[in-house]
Amino acid sequence: MYSYEERLRAVQLFLRTGKNCKVTIRQLGYPTKNALKAWCVDFEQNGDVLKRYQRTKPKYSEEQKKTAVSHFMANGRCIAATIRSLGYPSRQKLSDWVCELYPEAKQRVVGKVRREAASLAFKRAAVFELCTRNESAQVLAEKLDVDRVTLYNWKKQLLGKEDAASMKHDKGSHADSNRLELEKQIQELQRDIRDLKLEHDLLKKANELLKKDLGVDLQILCNSEKTMLIDALREEYDLTELLKKLDMPRSSYFYHRSPSRVGDKYAEVRNTLAEVFEDNHHSYGYRRLKAALGRERVFLSEKVVRRLMKQGGLKAARPKKRRYASYVGEVSPAPENLINRDFTATAPNEKWLTDISEFQIPAGKVYLSPMIDCFDGMVISWSISTSPDAELVNGMLDAAIETVTDAKNTIIHSDRGGHYRWPGWLTRVSKANLTRSMSRKACSPDNAACEGFFGRLKTEMFYPKDWRSTSVEEFIAKLDAYIRWYNEKRIKSSLGYLSPIEYRESLGFLT
The missing domain is CATH 1.10.10 (Arc Repressor Mutant, subunit A)
Structure with missing residues (x-):
């Protein structure tokens, strides 16, 4: 029995979740579904849950109780005879009454009078x-x-x-016997005629509904097709004979029949799923879609999300296979690879990664230079231009330096491109007390975290769309909007299904 406070807490949570029994029971661990609904009805009718339930009126009165026990004691103490004579109560209840009124007769209560076997x-x-x-x-x-x-x-x-x-x-006479025999034969003929008519109707419906040949073998039809035939002939024939003729179990019929009669329980979820998928650049797979739905208080299993995505034609963008392009040439000495493919960081601004990526659209070429923080993958600064010149990387570096007060312990890692060996770049790095690090030549995996960002960006935003009618200015605006969405809203499983900014806010790095 649950206390008044427990019932009230359950009803209040039940109403806050929109009368969602599963969510309420999952969070509280109690009660049953029917009990929760009953408490809610009491709350809506009376404005409060009942503090105690009234006892129901006893099924049998004291007079009925004494009459049954008296009959039992006066008629050989036979439970079966008493129940047959009075029509009540059950065997167990009568035994309890006898033990209550006649404790000394407890061991003598029997169910029936034994009689000798007939010869x-x-x-x-x-x-x-x-x-x-x-x-x-x-x-x-x-x-x-x-x-x-x-x-x-x-x-x-x-x-x-x-x-x-x-x-x-x-x-009667011998004529009556012949009449009974003829009636029996007539009944058999009528059964045969009905059986043939049933088979004819099934074949006819199979031809009309399933577009099968009139001579099709009904036994080779699948259960869903048999269910359609049975539903079409239920008004003319009994369900039992239809199932027998089609050799279909009753449970299989009701299993295949229920989805066609019950509405789609995921109708609203499908719309929400499509909206979330569309709002996030078609980039979320079933795991992140499940997490995004959970943030909107829609709880589904991964299997259900995958099935709904498949039925709705929602396919996440996937990276294209590209040929390996090696780097050739070395113009000057480069610093050591301090990162050494360890892209983990315990705090922000410990390790920065940068590179340049090209986007070629019919209107022209666009270049992106971001600065990635290894702590959570956040793009702390970026610059976009139509020319891969020094201003592209220098402006990005200046914006990154402004985000920190002391960059003495910060490592900035890049490839061996000429942008990161020009005097302007070297001067800015030296003034900010940044520590330089470079990948080995022709080894893109040494900067894999930054390359991975480019891959996700192009897979989710660039490759799936048609840019033939897009100007360079429009493309730059969309590219800038994607990076802001990437920082603010795109959830990551490695961050507990939070975006980089949400993750930093949860740790207190941002206010």
Whole structure:
């Protein structure tokens, strides 16, 4: 029994979740679905949950109780005889009443009066009277003090099924026997005709609904097709004979029938799923879609999300296979690779990664230079231009330096491109006390985290769309909007399904 506070807490949570039983029970761990709904009805009708439930009126009165026990004690203490005579109560309840009123009779309560087994001669005499009787079998059974079913069991035991069926009492002449035989043949013919008509109707419906040949074998149809035929003929034929004719289990029929009669319970979820998928550049797979739905209080399993995505034609963008392009040439000495493919960081601004990526659209070429923080993959600064010149990387570096007060312990890693060896770049790095690090030549995996950002950006935003009618200015605006969405809203499983900015806010790095 739950306390008043527990019931009130459950009803309040139930109403806050929009009367969602599963969410309420999952969070509280109690009660059952029916109990929760009953508490809610009490709350809506009375403005509060009942502090205690009223006891229901006893099913049997004290007078009925004493009458049953008195009858039991006066008639050989037979439970079966008492129940048969009065029509109440159950065996267990009568036993409890007897133990309550007559404790000394507890060990003497029995279910029925044992009688000696009938002899073979008695059975034969009873069967003979049954077959030659003029009255009903019930009257004969009462006369012999046996049950009516027992008489027929003795008849089958002694005469067998066939002889017992043929040995009926003769109430008429031989003509009556012939008439009964003819009626039996007529009934068999009628059954055959109905069976043929049923088969004809099934073949006809299979041709109309399923576009099958008229001579199709009904047994090779799948269960869903058989269900359609049964539904089409339910008004003319009984369900049992239809299932028997099609050799289909009853449970299979109702299993395939229920989805067609019940509405789509995921109708609203499908719309929400499509909106989330569309708002996030078609980039979310089933795992991140499941997490995004959970943030909107829609809880589904991964299997359901995958099935709904498949049914809705929602396919996340995938990276294209590209040929490997090696780097050749070395113009000057480069610093050591301090990162050494360790792209993990315990705090922001420990390790920065940068590179340049090209976007070629019909209107022209666009270049992007970002600065990636290894702590959470956040793009802390970026610059976009139509020329891969020094201003592209220098402006990005200046914006990144402004985000920190002391960059003495910050490592900035890049490839061996000429942009990161020009005097302007080297001067800015030196003034900010940044520590330089460079990949080995012709080894893009040494800067894999930054390359991975480019891959995700192009897979989710660049490759899936047609840019033939887009100007360079429009493309730059969309590229800038994507990076802002990437920082603010794009959730990552490695961050507990939070965006980089949400992750930093949860740790207190941003206010």
